[in-house]
Amino acid sequence: MIRQFLMNLLLSFIWVALTGSMYYSNFVFGFMLGFFILWIMNRNETDQRYFYRVPKIISFIFYFLLEMIKANLQVAYDVITPKYFFKPGVVRYPLNAKTEFEINLLSTFISLTPGTLILDISEDNKTIYIHVMYLNDPDEFVRNLKTGVERRLLEILR
Structure with missing residues (x-):
């Protein structure tokens, strides 16, 4: 490859x-x-791994950039308007990632998105605790993260 x-x-x-x-x-x-x-x-x-991974990497880059732009716009709108819209909360996020490299890369991408911050990773490496600035529904946040960033990242790495 x-x-x-x-x-x-x-x-x-x-x-x-x-x-x-x-x-x-x-x-x-x-x-x-x-x-x-x-x-x-x-x-x-x-x-044929190279020919499957390159399109997935390009797709992941565009997906992550779109998510980052949406999060930046949400934070910028909240800063500009006089009323605050954020509802902070901490989410317990169960991981599908197994290796330390996968967990580290996933937590880095989660932290890069404005409005999210990794607080801790459990000792058994099965759970990440995330502080979310705009948390309306914790289950929806976990579902979006699982089907979005984590799934795409694991498709590239495995």
Whole structure:
């Protein structure tokens, strides 16, 4: 998988060198073109993990950016208006993530979202305690986190 990623980067840089324009959009186009070329060349190989993970990683990045923008807008609206809309609370979040790396990455992404803060991780690594600034329904918050960030992150890592 690392070999395919490095080959894809090499093909992207070759594309940039051949076109002679070092722009971000040109590099991204070269990366997509290299991804397509590698996919065609490796269709019959048994190890196809790279070709499944790259679209999932891109999808996760866009999903997380959208969630972060929504949370930022919610916090900004609450700061600008004279009335406070927040309802703080602490949520006990049961984990599907098993390894320390998965738990650490998940808690980092949760903390990056405005309005949430990781308070503690249980000793058995099965529960995270999260402080939420806008907590209307704890069950809905847990459900959204499970089906959103955690599910997508575990699909990439496993």
